[in-house]
Amino acid sequence: MLRDGWQAMTTNQIAREAGVSVGSLYQYFPNKEALLLALVERIADEMTARLIEVGTALGDATVDEGITTFVRAALDLSRRDAPLYRAVLIELPRQGTLELFARVNRRLADALADWLVVRRDELDVADPSLTAHILITSIDALTDHALLFQPELLDSPRFERELRALMAGYLGVRRAPAAQRSPPRRRRTT
Template sequence: MGSILRATARILTRDGYEGASTNRIAEVAGVSVGSLYQYFPSKDAIVAALIDAHCEEMFEVFRRELAAVAGADLEAAARAVVAAQIEAHKVNPKLHRVFLEQLPKVGMLKRFHEIGRRSEALVRTYLEARREEMRPANLDLAAFLLVTTVEAVTHAAVIDQPERLDDPDFIPEVTALCVRYLAKGSGPPRG
């Protein structure tokens, strides 16, 4: 069963979604198609199980790195969130890409949206604990903006432009994007 998931992941990362027929998955896993259907009711179920495992793994990396800075100040916490997202995206970037860019079924994406919502909840908890330091009145909106932003920027960097990560300004600048948005410090002069 694990071998089926491992074979599927390998095919997806090497040949993309098109190469992942049930016969080929069975072949690479070293079992027969019949066996494959004893463990999974459908091809979609295999992919779904793989997505679930991948999402769980990414979220676990994210959550663990965040737990370490629950009491830290804003700057340190923001830097940790950014670094955590980068690490989470390094779990299996190729597989991550296939899931987000090649899966033709919409239902599959819901699983990714869910870890987004869970990440938002973690961040909102932090923001609420330090509410008096925060400029935004609507912390729900703030958490949404931050998580969406950091995820997008991280994703674009890790998946599409890995050379960005070599830029020593990358993490500090993304951190600044978050911190300057959140902190009360004087913004631009208000009209």
Template sequence: MPLQLAPGQRRKPKQLRSRLMVETILEAARQIFAEHGFEAATTNQIAERAGISIGSLYQYFPNKDSLILEIQRMHHDELLALIRSAMDKSGKLPLREAVRSIIGANLDMHLSEARLHGAFEEWIPAQTQLVDRERFQQEMVGLINGFLDSRPELPKGQAAKSAVFVIMNLVKSVMHAAVSDAKAAENREQILDHVVDGILACLQPLPENATPPRPHH
């Protein structure tokens, strides 16, 4: 117990401890949710894994929902960061290689987090507006558009809207499938090939004669 503290400094250690605690808890929660799913995970398990008492857990998170909400937020951020960095690194590669490395990074992350995504799906928040799927989606679209912009041979803006939409969903789905399918881990390369093929196809301008301008309401 220090005798004397510089003014304004007193709360620093507390905040540090606080932040550390929060991170420890979240890491424990991430593991437990990943191992058991949302409903099957118990807050006591999480506290135990974090090496703290259940009471302390509730000091930092008001309830079970808040835990998974925060984890999801973090996961989204990590995913965006990962892709951003993969895009940066792939700057000079030929298109197929670039796409392949970006998607590959994405896939690896999902394979390693496996069941955590199951927990995200399982959790149906009472207050829908609390989740940040929206924000995540927006940012992801921005990222993809940025990539398209950086490659002269690819379509941009309005012309690429469909492609972006399809790519996002294709990737999402494959990630999903990879996660729920035990065998996916072994097929990594093949899956990657398929996805990359699909993405490149989407980015190819459709031959004019094949698809007449679609008129619809």
């Protein structure tokens, strides 16, 4: 149903897909935009609930565990209902509902900032709030871009590794001394 975009969708199609009459649909939603707003609010609520879980999971997590938890949560949120989320993402600017997702991101940034404060001695972070905001914005932009233009990346282990590397690099994660690390792989020559 979302294949042709939100603009092309009709209330008759929505009612048919929902298994209700169009009259019943109009009892609850006066127009298609009201339905979209309700959908966006539902998605934002689901994201908020998931972010509360992430905040709890970060609790005493090590730096590596925290980075993995955060990145996987971002990917999970993007791929949970990818076609629907993609359609909503395209419509957000047109409908003036970006603020709902900005609030979700602020909540996640607050949870991440709290965790950064706890792990401050292990990281190179001068301002946990600003660092959290930059990380949230960066990871959100990358996962949204993948959702819109390269959805296969959302299931790519390499993409997940790259997001974790980006986050670890930005946080200045202190690694084990070189002697404790595995030696670099040598290229085979033929």
